Amino acid sequence: MATSGIVSNEGTPLNFNLLMREPSRKVEIENGHAAMAANERFLVYFANQILVVIDRNGNERLKLNKFIDPLDICWSSYLNKFLILGSTGRYGLDPEVGIEDIQTPKSKGETADYLIRRD
Numbered sequence: 001m002a003t004s005g006i007v008s009n010e011g012t013p014l015n016f017n018l019l020m021r022e023p024s025r026k027v028e029i030e031n032g033h034a035a036m037a038a039n040e041r042f043l044v045y046f047a048n049q050i051l052v053v054i055d056r057n058g059n060e061r062l063k064l065n066k067f068i069d070p071l072d073i074c075w076s077s078y079l080n081k082f083l084i085l086g087s088t089g090r091y092g093l094d095p096e097v098g099i100e101d102i103q104t105p106k107s108k109g110e111t112a113d114y115l116i117r118r119d
Helices: 016-020
Strands: 035-038 042-047 050-055 060-064 070-076 081-086 090-094 098-101
Touching (some): 042 070
Parallel strands (some): 035 070
Antiparallel strands (some): 070 081, 090 098
């Protein structure tokens, strides 16, 4: 067991002593829900009706007031963009470019309603 707070398993060592530092950014969520995802360059979060993209240095790169009400956000390394499942649609987010609607293909007689959570 490591007593120095540094753990390594053939790769980049994890320094758990860094967890004692004060946070560089704090996201406060008052009412409603939040969604969050990250890749190696960006953190994307939705809180208080605003979608925000932050780079690895803590700078806000993009701030969208567009109402998309995401249920979930994830990073797609295949598409090289964040995928956002909203209550009214699906979106792709490239932090360098912006956000776009994603059309879900429908076959004859099929619907894409399975992607929307029903309460």
